[in-house]
Amino acid sequence: MARIANNQPVDLSTPVNLSVGVISRLACPLGKSQAFLRDTVAPGLRVRVAPTGSKTFVVERKVGQRTVRRAIGDVRHWTIDAAREEARRLYVLLDQGVAPEDLRPVAEKPAHDAVINTRADAAWAIYLADRKTHWGERHYNDHVVMAGAGGVPYKRGKGKTQPGLLHDLLACQLNELTPRTIEGWAAEQAKTRSAQARLALRMLSAFLNWCGEQDAFKAAVPAGAAAVKSRRTRDVLGKAKAKQDALMREQLRAWFAAVRSMGNPAISAYLQIMLLTGARPGEVRAIRWSDVDWAWRGVAIDDKVEGSRVIPLTPYVAHLLRSLPRRNEWVFASVDAAEGVISSPNDAHRNACVVAGITPVTLHGLRRSFKSLTEWLEMPAGVVAQIMGHKPSATAEKHYTVRPLDLLRVHHERIEKWVLEQAEVQFDPAADKKRLVAITE
Incomplete structure (x- = not known):
């Protein structure tokens, strides 16, 4: 019996x-009407x-010299088991001599029990499958992982992935x-990973809302998303x-000293x-050399918003980029990583914070630090928001203020x-520019 790999x-x-996964990947070849x-x-x-892209369960049988097909119903409205049962019923009727023109499938909506x-x-x-075209790739993958069975070997290190929080549910x-x-389920998950459980619960709530809008499933979820919103769960x-x-x-001096002394120049x-x-951690990690405009001194960033x-x-920043070797298309390249770019260096940064003698800060905490530090300079909020990629929060910012590069x-x-002054990092832009000119010549 043939099976199809994922x-x-x-x-x-x-x-x-037939399985739900196979049906979701089914596509009509180019040039074919069906x-x-x-x-x-x-x-x-x-x-x-x-x-x-529409998909329908049908039953097909040779009757004499012709092929007879009769529709059973939309795959969104029928379970596979219900479609198989109906296909067997129609197949038997043909065996019993029922004329194809008299053959009628049952109503498209499957039986209530099914x-x-x-x-x-x-x-x-x-x-x-229904929502994939409306979501970004990362959002879709988060849903796949949250419901995954786990057991996949880690790309780095030993061991295998754990089942997603929604898998058993x-x-x-x-x-x-x-x-x-x-x-x-919530009481069990709250013991170890309440933050992830809250994310899983939001995904489940959206899923149940969707089920409540589908003729095929709304009878099975009378409570809908209300099932996840009980006071006890919250x-x-x-x-x-x-x-x-x-x-x-006051921590900038120690932090820069620890990070600049790291053995990996790309992570530093x-x-x-x-x-x-x-910028966001993923935005910086995804910078390619083609995104850097040396002539007009700009960096194009893949903004998630x-x-x-x-x-x-x-x-x-230009000085730091020039110091990195060009191993591939990625600015922060890695010869060990399968993708050719460094993975998220949480552990390396945590160790640097320990060396600096400060409470470890997350990678997103560095983004928060940038915003907080600009308060010392009384920088216009719109400027900082534009650099960081935050949406404008006022009508004037959104429709009337245009800040070119x-x-x-x-x-x-x-x-x-x-x-850099607070960190006591000695850097002279003019001297750096002269040094680069000398190297070029």
């Missing part, structure tokens, strides 16, 4: 044991896919996702607290640039100069 396209020429995938379990059961007994993970897979039937079930997981970790002005530059630009933004290439650079270079 990372392989669906081969329409080979019958398969295509069919055969099931190995129920005789005559097919999934028909159109160029538009809906009620739908497993949550089957509905979850359909939910992800989604193994239930949809009608079993009651407030009592979710309260018990009390058990608690409320998220705003993080306050940030470097103080990465951490310093994070503090001096206020707006898609992209350009920030000034300040003198010390050269104007933004005036403020940003002032911030960088002040931070």
Whole structure:
């Protein structure tokens, strides 16, 4: 019996044991008006896919010299088991001599019991397939990991990944996702990872809302998202607290000394640039050499909110970038990483904070530090927000204030100069520029 690997396209020429995952990856080949995938379990059961992406369960049988097909229903409205049962019924009718023109499938909406007994993970897979085009890649992958079975070897180090927080919960039937079930799950998760559990709960709430809007599933989730909003569940997981970790002005000297003495120049530059630009950890990590405009002194950043933004290439940041070797397309390259770029250096930064004798600050805390340190300079809030990639918070900022790169650079270079002075980092932009000219010649 043929099976399809998760990372392989669906081969329409080979019958398969139909599953939600296979159906979600099914696509109509280019140039075809329709295509069919055969099931190995129920005789005559097919999934028909159109160029538009719509998918329908159908039953197919040879009657005399012609092929007869009859639609069963949309794959979003039928479970696989219910479609197999209906395919067998129609197949038997054809065996009994019922004329094809008299053959009529039952109403497209499956039996009530079939809906009620739908497993949550089957509905979850359909939910992800339906929402994928509306989500970003990272948001979609977060949902996949949250419901994953785990057991995948770590890319670095020994051991395997753990099951996602929603994995066991989604193994239930949809009608079993009651407030009592979710309260018990929340109480167990709160013992070790309440923050992640709150994120999982928000994902589950959105999923149940979606189920409540689908004819195929709404009968199974009468409580809908209300099932995750009981007072006991909220009390058990608690409320998220705003993080306050940030470097103080007095800590800059020790922090820079520890980070600049690190053995890995890419990580050292990465951490310093994070503090001096206020960019998000992933945004700095994703910078390519092609994103750096040396002529007009700007750096293009993949902004998670707006898609992209350009920030000034300040003198010390430019100095750090020039000191890095060009191993591949990535600025912060790594010869050991499979992707060719450094992984998130949380441990390295934590160790540097210990060496500096300060309470460890998270990578996002460096972004928070940038914003906090600018308060010493009474910098315009709109300037800082534009550099950091925050959305404008006022009508004047949103519709009337336009700061080109050269104007933004005036403020940003002032911030960088002040931070380096507080850190007692000796850096002369003019001397650095002369040194570079001498090397070029």
